[in-house]
Amino acid sequence: MKKIKLSTSRAIYAMTISMMLCVPGYTQDTSTESSVTDPLDLSRYEEMMNDEGFPTVEEVNVLEVRANEAFKSGDCTTALPIIVEFYTKANTLGNVLKQGLEPYYSAGYKDRDEADLSAEFRELVSVETEFNKLVRKRNAAWVMEAECLIKNGQKDEGLVRLFRALEFISIGIEDRELWKKTRRLLWEQVGYTP
Secondary structure (H helix, E strand, O other): OOOOOOOHHHHHHHHHHHHHHHOOOOOOOOOOOOOOOOOOOOHHHHOOOEOOEOOOHHHHHHHHHHHHHHHHHOOHHHHHHHHHHHHHHHHHHHHHHHHOOHHHHHOOHHHHHHOOOOOOHHHHHHHHHHHHHHHHHHHHHHHHHHHHHHHOOOHHHHHHHHHHHHHHOOOOHHHHHHHHHHHHHHHHHOOOOO
């Protein structure tokens, strides 16, 4: 097999395109039309911020531990609000991290090719990697939420959460077990066994 040598900027571009094709989008826009017409309007960014401001990496890590412990305890009534808080803040933190990459994503091929990003390459890859981890953790928390709702007798609400999770779970190796678990849980709720 012939090896193809790419410049650093082309390698970053290729990596980004492959990640964008393999990893589903992070946020879900359910609106049918844009409510922001002024590109300088800050309201769309302010919506991401909660009463306590933007979450930190440490805050999200602590919430992840709490959510997993509460879920494993089997007390879904206690676990549900913690799980929801975790995935909400993980989603917001992911958006913050990804926003730092936005100029790169928005740049055209020529701009990317002409930009010398070799010094930033590791930083950009590190942020993209952390972003992808947050995506997977958020998706897993959506499945935990669905399991708790089903366990608490809210099957239809649980099914809705499973639909959402399956929209965003990748078929990549990192998500394979979560995908299997989620689809089987979904099918089990309607009495189907493959």
